[in-house]
Amino acid sequence: MKGWPLVLLIALLGIALPLGFQHLTADRAAHQAQMLQRQALLDLLPAERYDNLPMDHPLAIPAQPLASSQLQGGYLATLSGQPSAVLLHVQASGYAGPIELLIAIDRDGRLLGLKTLEQTETPSLGGHIGEPGNPWMAAFKGYSSNDPPRFDQIAGATVTSRAVINAVHDALRYFDEHRPTLLEPGPHA
Template sequence: MNRATSVVIIAVLAMLGVGATYLVQQVSASRIAAEQRQIDSRNLLDLLPAERYDNQPLEHPLTLNDRVLSNSRLLGGYLATRAGQPSAVLLRSQTIGYVGSIDLLIAIDADGKLVGVKTLRQTETPGLGARIAEWPNAWLMSFAGKSRNEPADWALKQDQGSFDQIAGATITSRAVINALHDALRYFDEHRQQLIGDAPHE
């Protein structure tokens, strides 16, 4: 076998290898993307009990257009349904804590009550405000069942309100409480836009 033939064979083998790699990548890309969506969905939706919805909420985004509220901003949201009826909305909220921004996912049921809250991103002080990111989070879970007007005094106890704070993290705690109340108020004021005419108490 002469040198030219060897070069041609190597070139053909290289092209076959590149083609096979490309083919495998194309075939697996959609499967990898689907698996990543499932992981993202589980990470986001683990605050919403599975029995509350039977759709894929992340595939049903709400149009909120980056709403600036009194103490926070709504970055987006999703609609959860069960048997074709709205069961909850998930609102992505951003507020400013002690160090920087805190991104929350806030689940509110069709009756306007908090189902759950999860921290998606934060830059608070390690060992203090950063505990807001622990999951599950007992402090955040204490807000479940609360609504815009229940309790009437949405504030820290030291501010004559109803809520305890995360130890050593007054500013972080205050920011999260205000963001939750903002989200509940927004839901109440935009219920028709968010869930339509779903029955509620």
């Protein structure tokens, strides 16, 4: 009878310590996973173009239809406290379903990069837009709404190609039309 309190204390510690440790490490692991995800999103934005955490600076723009796509939101990148780029999250209708894109535009209206966030296109055709370093997607870099259209379509993936090209045009037009508001210094959300 005298040993029961000690056994009970050991049992409680045996349960509480692992649960407490799991709780502490789960928060840290979740934070690290979130940071890795954010960095993966930002790999299309050259590091010398920003010194903030753009994903922590969402733009106060509502989801809205554009000419050929749907604007889902956006983020502001700053350098030394000054707006340097805007990242627009756009959704287009592809051959097999929605195509989610993140489009980085510098303050002068030039495309810095384009990244597929989500897509369900045919793997051997339009699905290539989701591959890192895709040369067709990389060809958009430096393009602005003032430039003449110059993009070929992906062979065998006409619908996918048109969806991406139109979404890029939509994002650049939206940026041009809303540039002063998007690039205002100060709080955005």
